[in-house]
Amino acid sequence: AELNRELEDTNRGVVALYAELDEKAYTLQRANEVKSRFLSNMTHEFRTPLNSILSLARLLLDRVDGELNPEQEKQIGFIRKAAENLSELVNDLLDLAKVEAGKIPVHPVEFRVSDLFGTIRGMLKPLLAANLSVNLVFESTDHLPPLYTDEGKVAQILRNLISNALKYTERGEVRVGAELASGGMMLFHVTDTGIGIAAADQERIFEEYTQVDSEIQRRVRGTGLGLPLSRRLAQLLGGNISVKSDVGVGSTFYATVAVHYAGPAEVSYVPELT
Numbered sequence: 001a002e003l004n005r006e007l008e009d010t011n012r013g014v015v016a017l018y019a020e021l022d023e024k025a026y027t028l029q030r031a032n033e034v035k036s037r038f039l040s041n042m043t044h045e046f047r048t049p050l051n052s053i054l055s056l057a058r059l060l061l062d063r064v065d066g067e068l069n070p071e072q073e074k075q076i077g078f079i080r081k082a083a084e085n086l087s088e089l090v091n092d093l094l095d096l097a098k099v100e101a102g103k104i105p106v107h108p109v110e111f112r113v114s115d116l117f118g119t120i121r122g123m124l125k126p127l128l129a130a131n132l133s134v135n136l137v138f139e140s141t142d143h144l145p146p147l148y149t150d151e152g153k154v155a156q157i158l159r160n161l162i163s164n165a166l167k168y169t170e171r172g173e174v175r176v177g178a179e180l181a182s183g184g185m186m187l188f189h190v191t192d193t194g195i196g197i198a199a200a201d202q203e204r205i206f207e208e209y210t211q212v213d214s215e216i217q218r219r220v221r222g223t224g225l226g227l228p229l230s231r232r233l234a235q236l237l238g239g240n241i242s243v244k245s246d247v248g249v250g251s252t253f254y255a256t257v258a259v260h261y262a263g264p265a266e267v268s269y270v271p272e273l274t
């Protein structure tokens with residue numbers, strides 16, 4: 001009887017402890033939900049006025065050809081550029097808030113890597129035209145089996161990695177390829193001959209708003225959200241992103257996604273204390 005009572009006491013203790021842990025996890029989860037909702041509402045509210053600024057600036061630049069003096073045209077160009085930057089930031093923020101809230105739907109379709117590479121090449125044409133001293137090479141992927149996953153998200157990840165590679169490479173080559181990896185994964189790699197990333201920064205760059213301070217960094221402005229978002233998207237598709245890099249030599253970013261998307265990954269709750 002004594003032993004029984006002791007066991008019962010222990011049981012009650014354990015139950016109480018679980019209840020307390022549950023409550024703490026719940027509070028954290030609530031806080032995270034509120035943060036995500038706030039970000040998502042706020043970015044939505046930003047979008048409409050921002051789109052007006054952007055389309056009006058574009059309209060002015062297109063329509064009144066020759067009627068503006070060069071100084072005025074330059075200034076409207078600045079307005080457009082600023083609005084474009086802000087718009088990119090808002091879109092990245094909104095996507096990040098959605099992934100974090102588990103609210104980004106995955107639409108798997110069957111597609112070939114070679115077709116995806118073709119699409120991406122088309123999308124990056126303007127960036128390539130702006131940097132003629134860098135060659136963008138896509139390796140042949142005709143031998144690879146088709147993928148069954150969210151093509152738009154894989155494109156978004158690769159576009160991010162490749163546009164970074166182009167941004168941080170002054171001359172040389174950006175090489176993109178894919179191969180089958182263990183565990184039913186497709187491994188994409190993007191190698192550049194750019195400025196490289198110091199060992200101490202290689203994990204930090206996947207954190208939100210991190211930009212490595214450098215001369216080139218001050219010239220090429222970004223949002224610091226591209227890599228965190230890309231990593232989340234890769235994880236959503238069952239994979240991940242990592243980097244190998246040498247300062248002054250170049251970087252290779254590796255992104256994996258499951259060849260066959262098999263439903264949402266088991267999400268373990270990781271509290272963020274920022």
Ligand code: ADP
Pocket residue numbers: 164165166168192194195196197205210211212213217221222223224225226227228251
């Ligand atoms: P950003 O919008 O600033 O490019 P990202 O999240 O995409 O934001 O990248 C974070 C930081 O990682 C960049 O600001 C840059 O310092 C570094 N970085 C990313 N890709 C490369 C690369 N290919 N070569 C060198 N540095 C890079």
